[in-house]
Amino acid sequence: MTHTSPDFRWPVRVYWEDTDAGGIVFYANYLKYFERARTEWLRSLGHAQEAMRANDGVMFIVTDTSVRYRRPARLDDVLDVTVRVQHAGRAQLTVAQQAWRGTELVAEGSIRIGCVDAGTYRPQRIPMSITRSIPQSPPG
Amino acid sequence: MTHTSPDFRWPVRVYWEDTDAGGIVFYANYLKYFERARTEWLRSLGHAQEAMRANDGVMFIVTDTSVRYRRPARLDDVLDVTVRVQHAGRAQLTVAQQAWRGTELVAEGSIRIGCVDAGTYRPQRIPMSITRSIPQSPPG
Amino acid sequence: MTHTSPDFRWPVRVYWEDTDAGGIVFYANYLKYFERARTEWLRSLGHAQEAMRANDGVMFIVTDTSVRYRRPARLDDVLDVTVRVQHAGRAQLTVAQQAWRGTELVAEGSIRIGCVDAGTYRPQRIPMSITRSIPQSPPG
Amino acid sequence: MTHTSPDFRWPVRVYWEDTDAGGIVFYANYLKYFERARTEWLRSLGHAQEAMRANDGVMFIVTDTSVRYRRPARLDDVLDVTVRVQHAGRAQLTVAQQAWRGTELVAEGSIRIGCVDAGTYRPQRIPMSITRSIPQSPPG
Numbered sequence: 001m002t003h004t005s006p007d008f009r010w011p012v013r014v015y016w017e018d019t020d021a022g023g024i025v026f027y028a029n030y031l032k033y034f035e036r037a038r039t040e041w042l043r044s045l046g047h048a049q050e051a052m053r054a055n056d057g058v059m060f061i062v063t064d065t066s067v068r069y070r071r072p073a074r075l076d077d078v079l080d081v082t083v084r085v086q087h088a089g090r091a092q093l094t095v096a097q098q099a100w101r102g103t104e105l106v107a108e109g110s111i112r113i114g115c116v117d118a119g120t121y122r123p124q125r126i127p128m129s130i131t132r133s134i135p136q137s138p139p140g
Numbered sequence: 141m142t143h144t145s146p147d148f149r150w151p152v153r154v155y156w157e158d159t160d161a162g163g164i165v166f167y168a169n170y171l172k173y174f175e176r177a178r179t180e181w182l183r184s185l186g187h188a189q190e191a192m193r194a195n196d197g198v199m200f201i202v203t204d205t206s207v208r209y210r211r212p213a214r215l216d217d218v219l220d221v222t223v224r225v226q227h228a229g230r231a232q233l234t235v236a237q238q239a240w241r242g243t244e245l246v247a248e249g250s251i252r253i254g255c256v257d258a259g260t261y262r263p264q265r266i267p268m269s270i271t272r273s274i275p276q277s278p279p280g
Numbered sequence: 281m282t283h284t285s286p287d288f289r290w291p292v293r294v295y296w297e298d299t300d301a302g303g304i305v306f307y308a309n310y311l312k313y314f315e316r317a318r319t320e321w322l323r324s325l326g327h328a329q330e331a332m333r334a335n336d337g338v339m340f341i342v343t344d345t346s347v348r349y350r351r352p353a354r355l356d357d358v359l360d361v362t363v364r365v366q367h368a369g370r371a372q373l374t375v376a377q378q379a380w381r382g383t384e385l386v387a388e389g390s391i392r393i394g395c396v397d398a399g400t401y402r403p404q405r406i407p408m409s410i411t412r413s414i415p416q417s418p419p420g
Numbered sequence: 421m422t423h424t425s426p427d428f429r430w431p432v433r434v435y436w437e438d439t440d441a442g443g444i445v446f447y448a449n450y451l452k453y454f455e456r457a458r459t460e461w462l463r464s465l466g467h468a469q470e471a472m473r474a475n476d477g478v479m480f481i482v483t484d485t486s487v488r489y490r491r492p493a494r495l496d497d498v499l500d501v502t503v504r505v506q507h508a509g510r511a512q513l514t515v516a517q518q519a520w521r522g523t524e525l526v527a528e529g530s531i532r533i534g535c536v537d538a539g540t541y542r543p544q545r546i547p548m549s550i551t552r553s554i555p556q557s558p559p560g
Contacts (some may be wrong), residue, residue, distance in 0.1 A: 014178055016189075017172045017306060021299035021355050022538075027482045028297065028451035032157045035448075039155055049156075050216040054246040062447045066486040072541060075301050118442075121492060157446060161439035161495050164400075167342045168437065170317075202307045206346040212401060215441050229307035258302075261352060296460055296469075312437045319435055327438075330496040356470040379501045 006138060007082040010037035012099070014077045024072035030107045031065055031101035034097045037081035038111070045133040058124045060113045063092070077101055087132055091115050091123045093134075143202035147222040148184060152239075155194040156167045156193045164212035172207060174237045177221035178251070188232045203232070207249035217241055225274055231255050231263040233274075247252045282384070287362040288318035288324060292379070294357045304352035310387045311345055314377045316362035318391070326414040338404045354367030357381055365414055370409045371395050371403040373414075427502040428464060429469040430457035432496045432519070437540050444492035450527045451485055454517045457501035457532070465553040478544045480533045483512070487529035497521055505554055513554075 012033045020026040039049065053059045073079060079099045087094040091114055098108040115126040142237045151172045160166040179189065213219060219239045227234040231254055239249040257265040292313045300306040319329065333339045352414040353359060359379045371394055378388040395406040434451045440446040459469065473479045493499060507514040511534055518528040529555045535546040 013176075015172070015176050016302075017301050017308065019301035021301070022296075022481065023301045023303075023478060026297060027485065028455075030446050031448035031451070032155070035157065036153075036155050048216050050214060053306045059442060061442065061492075063488060064486075064488050065316050065447065066484075068484050069482060072267065072481075074190060076188050156442070158441050159441035159446065160436050161339065161441070161443045162339060163441045163443075165438060167345065170310035171311070175308075182418075184326050197304060202349060204346075204348050205307065208344050211340060240298075241553075254365065273393075293456075295452070297455065305550050312435070315437065316433075328496050330494060356468050387513060403422050 007040040007098075008037070008086045010014055010040045010081050010083070012036060012079045012081055013074055014075055014079065016075065019075055022072075024074055025077075027067070027069050027099075027107075030067055030069065030099060030109070031111075033079065033081050033099055034067075034109065035062075036095060037083050038095060038113075040129070041083040045130070047130055047133075052127070053118045056077045056127050057118050058127065059116050059118045060093075061121070062111060062118050063114045064112040065109060065110075067107060069107050071104055073099070073101060073106050079106060086110065088126075088131060088134055090125055093126070146237075148177070148181040150180045150221050150223070152176060152214055152219045155212055156215065159215055162212075164214055166218075167247075168181065168209070169210050170207055170209065170239060170249070171251075173221050173239055174207075174249065174251055175202075177223050177237065178235060178253075181223040182270070185270070187270055187273075193258045194265070196267050197258050198255050198267065199235075199258045201256050201261070202251060203254045204252040206245060206251075207248060209246055209247050211241075211246045213239070213241060213246050219230060219246060225255045226250065226272060228266075228274055230265055233266070233280055287364045287378075288317070288321040289320050290361050290363070292316060292322045292359045292361055293360065293376075294353055294355055296355065299355055302352075304354055305357075307387075310347055310379060310389070311347065311391075313359065313361050313379055314389065316348075316367070317363050317377060318375060318393075321363040322410070325410070327407075327410055327413075332407070333385050333398045336407050337398050338395050338407065339375075339398045341396050341401070342391060343394045344392040345389060346391075347387060349387050351381075351384055351386045353379070353381060358394055359386060366390065367415055368406075368411060370405055373406070426516075427504045428457070428461040430454060430460045430501050431502070432499045432501055434495055434499065436495065439495055443494075444494055444511055445497075447487070447489050447527075450487055450489065450519060450529070451531075453499065453519055453553065454487075454529065454531055455482075455505050455519060458515060458533075461503040467550055467553075470495075472547070473538045476547050477538050478535050478547065479538045480513075481536050481541070482531060483534045484518070484532040485529060487527060489527050491521075491526045493519070493526050495520060499526060508546075508551060510545055510552055513546070513557055518546050522543070 018029045082098045084096045086096045094112045099106045158169045192258045222238045234252045241244045290292045362378045364376045366376045372394045438449045502518045506515045514532045519526045
């Protein structure tokens with residue numbers, strides 16, 4: 001059986017605020033771009049994070065980030081940022097993300113997020129309403 | 141004669157990166173929101189800033205900002221940011237900007253930008269192609 | 281009678297994160313520099329803001345900022361940021377701030393901060409322990 | 421043979437600008453903290469980056485970042501950020517970095533930086549004056 005799960009994509013525009021004196025996007029800002037895309041991906045699945053915190057008392061925190069910066073991006077570029085779940089655990093998700101400028105891969109990384117109690121920061125089970133809506137990757 | 145010049149509007153979403161430990165949008169970030177809207181307003185008039193720098197050798201720099209923060213905005217809010225030219229000089233523009241959440245005014249300010257040589261930072265006449273495309277306000 | 285109240289000064293180093301593609305400090309970041317200096321000024325008077333929130337249930341929020349950017353600052357520059365109380369009210373402070381590179385004035389502004397309840401954001405009287413420690417300006 | 425190479429340490433204070441609505445330091449900002457420490461480490465070896473660009477026509481760019489966020493840091497915390505060279509190549513350095521709050525490890529990561537031509541972004545040999553001043557790790 002073929003499983004086609006096109007990645008979620010979210011466009012991001014590069015503004016002055018994103019650049020540095022090298023004339024390119026400051027590398028730390030790709031973490032922001034990746035997060036905007038994850039947020040919109042969750043929203044596309046029906047989950048606004050502010051509501052999650054208010055209703056379920058839980059929030060996602062980022063526990064690990066690994067990013068490779070492949071090409072410089074510049075002012076006025078539009079980047080397409082993708083989201084794909086690599087691994088879904090009980091209380092953690094690992095998400096593969098890429099930033100594309102047209103057909104050029106600009107940056108890519110792997111982000112691990114954990115679900116925690118919004119007050120105590122202790123690990124919590126990811127709400128079923130979320131895990132149910134995450135597309136399962138095919139085996140292997 | 142009636143003059144109707146609806147302000148330019150640009151929507152901005154509030155992400156984690158924009159908030160602070162007070163639970164609201166960090167005030168300095170409204171300057172970023174305002175600039176994204178000005179950039180998109182210029183683009184809507186046909187002027188990409190990276191191209192301006194490459195072709196005309198000029199760029200806009202911000203020389204004065206004055207902002208009043210009226211209401212807190214929060215994670216997941218969508219703000220509509222407006223742009224209206226208050227005054228257009230030879231080498232400077234003063235722009236009135238507001239951030240709205242629905243019918244609530246969240247922040248408003250006045251931003252003065254100057255046109256400078258991209259190498260020397262000396263004041264330059266704003267390219268005619270830009271001034272021509274800026275709507276003239278009616279005499280007050 | 282002469283009144284000498286040397287301004288509080290706090291040094292700030294310009295890093296890559298602070299610059300933009302124009303090769304200079306991104307203007308919005310002066311609001312961050314100004315806030316670091318205000319925070320250290322409050323600390324020098326014995327007031328840590330996290331403790332203020334925990335103990336008194338109040339926090340300062342910024343309600344108005346007005347900044348003029350006079351000269352570009354660049355990577356590796358050290359700026360001296362000053363703090364001087366212009367006006368102290370019951371629930372608000374207005375603070376004049378400047379950023380100097382040696383004897384050159386790089387940016388200056390006026391920041392109004394309000395004391396609010398950390399939960400409701402309603403205006404609160406500034407704790408006496410703070411107002412008592414703010415140097416009074418001589419009558420004008 | 422004992423080899424003692426105490427890591428370079430640089431203190432960083434957490435300000436409002438660094439926090440997010442979760443009440444803690446926004447994770448992307450650890451990349452900024454790490455960079456401040458690397459910059460000061462280079463400076464301690466006699467290398468200011470702005471001068472490097474002006475004199476040698478080269479600059480360092482970040483090509484890979486891998487960070488694990490272990491504990492939340494909060495407003496007013498002071499973090500000690502460390503720098504240790506893991507691997508020094510012809511045109512690249514890999515640096516291990518950690519952020520400590522007292523005896524608690526808050527975040528740690530590995531950052532790879534490459535030396536490039538400041539105009540073309542092509543890889544360049546790291547200036548000898550720099551490689552000579554980098555402490556050599558003992559054979560593992």
